[in-house]
Amino acid sequence: MNARLLPAALLMALATPAVLAQTPEEKGLEIAREADSRGEGFGDFQADMKMVLISKSGQTSDRELRVKTLEGTGEEEGDKSLTIFDTPRDVRGTAMLTFSYKTRDDDQWLYLPALRRVKTIASRNKSGPFMGSEFSFEDMRGQEVEKYTYKYLRDEACGELTCFVVERYPQDENSGYTRQVSWIDQQEYRTWKVDYYDRKESLLKTLTASDFSQYKDKYWQPGKMSMVNHQTGKSTDLFWSNYRYDTGLSESDFNKNSLKRAR
Amino acid sequence: MKNWLLTASLLTVPLISPAWEFRGEVALEGRYFTQDSPYPQADYSTNGSGYIKPEVFHEWNNRDDLFTFIPYVRVDEHDSERTHWDIRELSWIHVGNGWESRVGIRKVFWGVTEGRHLVDIINQTDQVDQVDGEEKLGQPMINLSTVRDWGIVDVFVLPGFRERTYAGEEGRPRTPLPVSDNAQYESSKENQRVDFAIRYQQYFDNGLELALSHFSGTSRDPLLVPDSLTLAELQALIASGQLPSGSDPEFTPLYNVIDQTGLELQYLNSGWLWKLEAISRSGQGERFNAVDGGFEFTQVGLFDTATDLGWIVEYIWEDREDSLASPLASDVLLGTRFTFNDVASTEILAGIIYDTQDEEKAISLESSRRFGNSLKASLEARFYTDTGKPQSASALYRDVLRNVNSNPGLGPISRSDFVQAELVYYF
Numbered sequence: 001m002n003a004r005l006l007p008a009a010l011l012m013a014l015a016t017p018a019v020l021a022q023t024p025e026e027k028g029l030e031i032a033r034e035a036d037s038r039g040e041g042f043g044d045f046q047a048d049m050k051m052v053l054i055s056k057s058g059q060t061s062d063r064e065l066r067v068k069t070l071e072g073t074g075e076e077e078g079d080k081s082l083t084i085f086d087t088p089r090d091v092r093g094t095a096m097l098t099f100s101y102k103t104r105d106d107d108q109w110l111y112l113p114a115l116r117r118v119k120t121i122a123s124r125n126k127s128g129p130f131m132g133s134e135f136s137f138e139d140m141r142g143q144e145v146e147k148y149t150y151k152y153l154r155d156e157a158c159g160e161l162t163c164f165v166v167e168r169y170p171q172d173e174n175s176g177y178t179r180q181v182s183w184i185d186q187q188e189y190r191t192w193k194v195d196y197y198d199r200k201e202s203l204l205k206t207l208t209a210s211d212f213s214q215y216k217d218k219y220w221q222p223g224k225m226s227m228v229n230h231q232t233g234k235s236t237d238l239f240w241s242n243y244r245y246d247t248g249l250s251e252s253d254f255n256k257n258s259l260k261r262a263r
Numbered sequence: 264m265k266n267w268l269l270t271a272s273l274l275t276v277p278l279i280s281p282a283w284e285f286r287g288e289v290a291l292e293g294r295y296f297t298q299d300s301p302y303p304q305a306d307y308s309t310n311g312s313g314y315i316k317p318e319v320f321h322e323w324n325n326r327d328d329l330f331t332f333i334p335y336v337r338v339d340e341h342d343s344e345r346t347h348w349d350i351r352e353l354s355w356i357h358v359g360n361g362w363e364s365r366v367g368i369r370k371v372f373w374g375v376t377e378g379r380h381l382v383d384i385i386n387q388t389d390q391v392d393q394v395d396g397e398e399k400l401g402q403p404m405i406n407l408s409t410v411r412d413w414g415i416v417d418v419f420v421l422p423g424f425r426e427r428t429y430a431g432e433e434g435r436p437r438t439p440l441p442v443s444d445n446a447q448y449e450s451s452k453e454n455q456r457v458d459f460a461i462r463y464q465q466y467f468d469n470g471l472e473l474a475l476s477h478f479s480g481t482s483r484d485p486l487l488v489p490d491s492l493t494l495a496e497l498q499a500l501i502a503s504g505q506l507p508s509g510s511d512p513e514f515t516p517l518y519n520v521i522d523q524t525g526l527e528l529q530y531l532n533s534g535w536l537w538k539l540e541a542i543s544r545s546g547q548g549e550r551f552n553a554v555d556g557g558f559e560f561t562q563v564g565l566f567d568t569a570t571d572l573g574w575i576v577e578y579i580w581e582d583r584e585d586s587l588a589s590p591l592a593s594d595v596l597l598g599t600r601f602t603f604n605d606v607a608s609t610e611i612l613a614g615i616i617y618d619t620q621d622e623e624k625a626i627s628l629e630s631s632r633r634f635g636n637s638l639k640a641s642l643e644a645r646f647y648t649d650t651g652k653p654q655s656a657s658a659l660y661r662d663v664l665r666n667v668n669s670n671p672g673l674g675p676i677s678r679s680d681f682v683q684a685e686l687v688y689y690f
Contacts (some may be wrong), residue, residue, distance in 0.1 A: 053606055061606050062636065089689030090639045091608075092286070099468075107468065115397065116372040120472065120529060122536045122561055129569050132606045174534075174563075255410055256464070257363060261329060261356055263320065 028150030028166045035189040036145045042219055044070045044249035048242040053133050056233035063087060063131050070249050078102055078142050080254040084262050085131075095262035096121075097254060100142040105172075111259045118256055127176025134205060134227040134236040136176055147171055153181070158192050161185040177204070190220050198231075205229050216245050287317035290687040296435055297646075297680045304432040311340040316351070329356040333401075337392060344431030345391045351401045362409045368401035371419075373462060373476060375529045375538045376555040378577040378596035378616065382525035382540045384478045385460060387425035394436060394645065395627075400425045414465035424454040424481050427516065436679030440489055443513040447488075448481065449520045449546075456481055456520070470531040478523045482547055485516035521546035535560050538577070553581040557596070573600040575614070593619045607632040624648045637690070643683040 022030070051063040064086040072078045078100030085094045093113035100106045108121040126138040148168040156165050163183040170177055178201055183193040190212055198204040211223030225238040252258065294310045314337040321330040333352040339345035354367030371385040386399035405420040429442040450456040458480020466472045489512055496510050521544050528539040539556040557577030565572045575598035583592065598614035609632040616625045624647070631641035 055606070087636060088608075088633055089286075089637045090633055090687070092689065107466075107470075116370045117374075120375075120531055120536060122531055122534050122559065126563075128563055128571060129604045132604055132608060176564075252361065252410065255415070256466075257408055257410055257415060261358075261363075263322065263326075263329070 024152045025150060027152035028168070029145075031152060031164050031166050031184060031189070032145050032148070032150050032168065035184055035191070038189050039219060040071075042071055042216070042245060044068070044247055045215075045243060045245045046247050046249070047221075047240050047244070050239045050241070051131065051133050051135075052237040052239070054235045054237065061088075061132075063133070068247075068249055068253065070251070070254055072100070076101055076103065078106075078144050080251075081142075082254060082259065082262055093263070095259055097256070097259045098141070099254075100144065102144045102146045106141060109256065109259060111262065116260070118259060126172060126174045133238075134229045134234055135238065138170075138172075138175060138177075139207075139227070148180075155186070156183065158183050158185060161187060161192075163192065188220055190222075203230055213243070215243055219245070282322055284320040285317070286320075286690060287315065288687050288689050289313070289315045290685055292683060292685045294435075294681045294683045297682065298678045300435060301678050302432065302437065305341070305435050305437060307341060307435070310342075310435065312345065313338055327358045329358075330354070331356075339434075342391070342431050342434035342437075344429065345434055347391065347428065349389065349400055351399075353401070361411065362407065365404070365406040365408070368403050369406070370399050370401060371404075371406070373474065373525070373527065374540055375472075375527050376540045376557065376577055377559075377575050377598060378557070378579050378594070379553075379555050380540075381542045381553050381555055382474075382476060382527055384476075384483055384523060384525070385419065385421070387427055387483050389428050391428040391430050391434065400428070414463055417460075417462045417464075419458075419460040419462075421458040421460065421480060422455075424456060424458070424518070426454065426518075427483070427485060435681070438487070438514060440512055440514045442487065443490075443515045446485065446516040446518055448518050450481060450518075454481075464527075472527075472529040474525075474527040476525040476527075478521070478525070480520065481518050482521040482544075484547075485518045486547065487514035488517050489513075490515050519547045548583075551581065551583040553579070553583070553592075555579045569604040571600075571602040571604065573602065574598070575600070579616075595619060607634070637688055639687045639689070641685045641687075643685070644681070645683075646680045 046066065046068045049065050049067060051065075053061045053063070055061075066084045066086065067081060068084075069079050069081040072080065080100070081098045083096040083098070085091045085096075095111045097109045097111070098106050099108075110119050110121055111117070112119060127136050129135070130137050130140045148170055150169075151167045153165040153167055156163050163185050165181060165183055167179055167181050169179050176198065177196050178199055179197050181195040181197075182191050184191050190209070192209055194207040195203060196205040196207070206228050208226045208228075209222035209224070210226075212220050213223060214220050221240060221243055223240055225240075226235060227238070228235040290313060292312045292314075294312075296308045296310070299308075300306050314335065316333060316335045319330075319332040322328065331352050331354050333350070334348065335351045336348040337345060350368050352367070352369055354365060354369045356363060356365045372380075372383055373385070374380045374383045380396070385404070386402045388396050389398040389400050390396065392398040402421060402425060403423045405422075406417060408415060408417045426446050430437040432441045446454075448454065448456075458478070460476065460478040460480070462474060462476035464472070464474035493510075496512065523542055523544040526539070526541045528537075530537040536559040537556075538558065539554070541552065541554045541556075543550065543552045555577055557575065559573060559575050561571050561573040563571050575596065577596040579592065579594040579596065581592035595617045596614065597617070598612065600613075601611040603609040609630070611630040612628070614627045618624070626644075626646040626648075628644040629641065630643075631639060633639050
């Protein structure tokens with residue numbers, strides 16, 4: 001258990017009657033594990049993504065990219081993914097290869113087509129904006145259970161569903177957040193909303209997911225994700241489309257050779 | 264150009280599937296030179312230029328076959344040498360199980376450092392196109408690549424040699440003497456020699472990346488040999504930047520056959536990216552070694568904004584003891600990059616290369632941003648300083664040759680400081 005959570009856990013233990021077998025921390029972790037397990041076993045998928053960046057005055061700017069993901073199989077290994085940028089046109093053909101890990105920093109490489117060069121991304125840039133959007137690099141990365149500690153807060157109605165409200169704390173010291181509060185429905189364990197609190201503990205952003213579709217009779221994916229920055233007034237809408245599972249991706253689609261011809 | 268067109272014609276591409284993609288870029292460039300040219304043939308202070316680079320792609324066989332065609336044409340207002348065309352790419356890639364073949368004209372980059380690309384050797388530099396040496400000519404090749412758990416091995420057969428491009432007499436910046444079109448080759452096959460290269464690369468999950476390479480063939484860097492140049496002419500050249508009337512000497516590029524072994528190392532640890540490139544080359548005079556090593560570090564979210572500030576520090580060293588080259592090169596690169604992470608992807612890059620031997624500095628400033636979805640604008644400035652004139656005649660002689668042969672970025676383009684604006688449209 002995280003040292004920072006220890007006093008809170010002790011307080012809880014003192015304040016609640018002994019009949020409560022599960023601490024809020026344990027329940028939070030259990031919910032996160034359940035949500036994670038419902039996404040497991042997908043194998044591989046490909047999808048298209050469109051980002052619409054909206055300025056404070058309402059001006060919009062688009063980015064289009066495609067994502068290919070292969071599920072990780074090892075103990076330590078997370079997913080492998082390839083992101084290919086289509087617009088804006090000056091970054092067209094740029095591709096990013098990510099090997100994610102459960103307990104340590106991801107390995108990331110960027111292919112720059114004009115130079116025919118593969119560059120290693122020094123991955124401390126977690127809180128920085130992804131392509132100038134309100135999504136940061138850490139928002140776009142794999143949300144491995146091990147990268148956070150958790151605390152269950154309460155049950156709360158969310159639309160027609162009932163949600164668990166769970167707080168989670170990034171373990172990474174380079175994270176841009178102190179905590180995130182997420183609303184996860186009790187039926188399908190989909191994340192509908194997340195409030196992000198910055199390093200100064202003020203509310204920074206809110207993510208709202210909608211238009212969920214189910215694939216392979218199991219996996220729920222949002223069609224739209226909206227990130228609103230409360231401090232700048234800017235927002236980004238992210239639209240997912242063309243979700244395809246079992247596309248035949250394998251390890252050989254995720255190395256430096258395949259990165260250089262990713263199209 | 265004949266021999267590489269021949270190689271290209273070996274490609275047979277089935278023209279059946281409709282999955283063709285056509286795109287490209289077109290650009291306009293304007294330069295303002297802040298100093299007067301020492302050369303009467305290049306006596307102007309503004310220059311306009313432009314290029315077009317269409318790209319054709321085609322995929323078939325479930326994306327296991329990829330055809331690429333990228334021609335390139337540049338037109339320059341003053342320099343007839345800079346007005347040139349090239350086939351940057353005309354290639355067919357076939358992907359097998361654990362291997363791929365790449366046949367045709369292509370561009371390949373090797374290396375990790377920013378200061379000098381020591382290891383990078385497959386393609387010839389299109390020097391007349393960009394003074395930074397990043398622009399390359401298409402190289403005919405047959406390249407086989409295998410991917411295994413223990414690394415990626417690339418084998419290259421390189422038929423046909425491309426000569427380095429140089430600015431003409433009307434060009435700015437240009438070499439002190441014009442470069443002759445009649446290159447000299449050590450190989451009796453001249454530019455028809457078939458060269459070979461091999462490279463092994465591996466990535467370890469503790470943040471270490473390694474590559475070892477060997478190249479055997481005609482050197483991409485020629486030695487520029489001044490022909491029929493008397494010491495008096497040379498002294499006149501250095502003193503005034505002009506030759507006495509009536510003399511018409513040129514540099515003749517001499518392409519030796521070399522063997523070059525290269526090492527690339529990179530280590531990423533908590534945001535610090537450590538880099539090293541080293542080469543050992545034989546065949547161009549005495550065997551010599553060169554090293555470029557340093558680090559890159561990025562300060563994320565500067566002053567609580569979205570701006571990142573990247574630092575690049577590298578030390579470049581070379582122990583070349585050739586009479587035609589410098590006794591020792593020892594340069595320091597310091598670079599900073601501001602990345603604003605805004606909608607327009609605004610960036611500012613400032614760099615200085617300091618030659619610790621004779622205290623010359625090359626300073627560059629580059630900034631760019633996007634307008635809308637298809638337009639990118641960049642501003643660039645390049646300044647060079649050199650302090651004092653060498654004293655003795657032999658030092659003079661060595662200086663001009665050293666500058667040309669082992670330090671192409673500095674001396675010879677002194678008095679060609681410039682500011683450049685470029686607009687690129689992507690279609």
